[in-house]
Amino acid sequence: MKDTDQGDVRAEDAFDVERMHAWLTGRLEGLTGPAPDVVQFTGGASNLTYQLSYPHLGTELILRRPPAGRKAGSAHDMAREYRIQQALKPAFPLVPTVRALCQDPSVIGADFYVMDKVPGLILRGRLPRGVNLTPGGARALSEAFVDTLAELHRIDPATAGLADLGRGEGYVRRQVEGWTRRYAQARTWNTPGFRRVTAWLADHQPDDVALCVVHNDWRLDNLVLDEKTLQVTGVLDWELATLGDPLMDLGSAMAYWVQADDGRMARAMRRQPSHLPGMLTRAELVERYCDATGLSAANWRFYEVFGLFRLAVIAQQIYYRYYHKQTRNQAFRNLWMAVTYLDHRCRSVIRRTGGS
Numbered sequence: 001m002k003d004t005d006q007g008d009v010r011a012e013d014a015f016d017v018e019r020m021h022a023w024l025t026g027r028l029e030g031l032t033g034p035a036p037d038v039v040q041f042t043g044g045a046s047n048l049t050y051q052l053s054y055p056h057l058g059t060e061l062i063l064r065r066p067p068a069g070r071k072a073g074s075a076h077d078m079a080r081e082y083r084i085q086q087a088l089k090p091a092f093p094l095v096p097t098v099r100a101l102c103q104d105p106s107v108i109g110a111d112f113y114v115m116d117k118v119p120g121l122i123l124r125g126r127l128p129r130g131v132n133l134t135p136g137g138a139r140a141l142s143e144a145f146v147d148t149l150a151e152l153h154r155i156d157p158a159t160a161g162l163a164d165l166g167r168g169e170g171y172v173r174r175q176v177e178g179w180t181r182r183y184a185q186a187r188t189w190n191t192p193g194f195r196r197v198t199a200w201l202a203d204h205q206p207d208d209v210a211l212c213v214v215h216n217d218w219r220l221d222n223l224v225l226d227e228k229t230l231q232v233t234g235v236l237d238w239e240l241a242t243l244g245d246p247l248m249d250l251g252s253a254m255a256y257w258v259q260a261d262d263g264r265m266a267r268a269m270r271r272q273p274s275h276l277p278g279m280l281t282r283a284e285l286v287e288r289y290c291d292a293t294g295l296s297a298a299n300w301r302f303y304e305v306f307g308l309f310r311l312a313v314i315a316q317q318i319y320y321r322y323y324h325k326q327t328r329n330q331a332f333r334n335l336w337m338a339v340t341y342l343d344h345r346c347r348s349v350i351r352r353t354g355g356s
Contacts, residue, residue, distance in 0.1 A: 006040065007039060007040060009039070015065070016108060018035050019107055020108050021035035021036060023102060031054070031059070032057075033056050036061075047064050047067065047081075048066070048067055049062060050062070050064075051117065061114050062116070063113070063114050064078065064081070064115070065110050065111065065112035066111070067327065077111075081238050081241075082101045083101075084162070085098050088160055088162065091155050091156075092155055094235045095234075095235060096115045096118050099114045099115055101113045118236070119233070121230070122224055123273055124221045125271050127273055133230075133276055136278060137230060138277060138278030140230070142279045144230075145285070146292075148232050148235070149289065153212045153213070153214070153246040153249070154212075157243055165242055165243045170208070171208050172245055173205060175244070175310075176202055176306065183309075183312070183313045183316060186320040188316075188319065191316060191340060192339070194343055194346070196347060197347060197350070201305060206302060209295055210245065213242075216242065216249060219271070220272035221272050247295060247297075248306060248307075251300075251302075251303030251307035252310055253307070254285065255307035255308045256311065258272075258275055259279075259281055260275040260276075260277070265341045266345075301350075304349055308349070312343060315338050315342070316339045318332050
């Protein structure tokens with residue numbers, strides 16, 4: 001991965017590199033010599049990601065571990081994330097190759113796993129220096145973004161050995177109830193109650209349209225691209241993957257997709273270059289996805305509101321950690337403003353549907 005969001009390891013996220021290296025050398029054949037150079041990927045806001053560089057071997061690996069502080073429910077389960085990728089890889093080659101899982105807290109103080117580095121480019125809020133994206137290239141990239149999601153959703157979970165990954169029917173209901181509960185648990189005094197939004201979601205939820213492997217964090221900055229063609233070469237961050245409703249996955253992805261004509265606050269929150277000339281709009285992405293999968297977007301407003309609310313909960317959970325001084329990362333300082341904006345945006349969508 002070629003990522004401009006790399007830097008020194010933050011003090012609060014540091015670990016014993018020598019101890020980790022000793023553990024890893026006993027499990028990866030050919031990993032010899034001194035401990036690696038370590039840098040941290042600073043773009044993520046959930047699990048922590050590090051690059052382990054072994055110059056004498058010409059090898060670069062990726063280490064994933066959970067953050068310190070409050071964790072929501074079963075979130076940050078390294079063993080689950082590791083095993084999902086291990087099982088899914090044969091059916092969906094864009095999954096990284098995982099190499100070793102450590103569940104001994106004496107090594108670095110938390111579970112972690114190590115995987116191969118996927119070579120390529122990751123696009124975040126601004127294009128890296130030297131990368132130019134024409135309108136035609138932007139359109140092709142946005143098409144690949146949604147086509148690859150449709151490809152994932154077409155995988156048979158049983159064939160991939162993931163039939164027991166989720167809890168079966170009732171996914172939509174569980175998601176609405178679960179995210180409503182998580183927000184209540186993470187709410188701080190300076191953020192809205194979302195009572196109108198959660199009541200509307202509870203009253204308007206459709207039945208599950210299908211049960212498939214869902215990624216649950218589908219964003220451009222979780223895709224690795226070929227540096228020359230910008231074709232998708234890898235998909236990262238399988239922490240939240242499960243068996244679920246594919247339109248819920250699409251709704252969550254669209255919550256991150258900021259268009260050029262969105263308002264100022266939405267543009268300030270943008271984390272991917274989805275605003276560039278040529279990029280498909282949210283409506284065009286939804287239409288293309290439905291054409292590829294044969295699913296109907298008749299109830300799309302529900303999935304749109306759910307995606308925005310879910311994004312608000314994620315932001316609030318991160319802000320909770322900052323508010324209670326469980327992290328010093330200043331990037332999280334103003335997330336309460338994003339949560340407030342997302343409440344307003346949810347209610348705006350509800351009003352457009354004639355909801356009450």
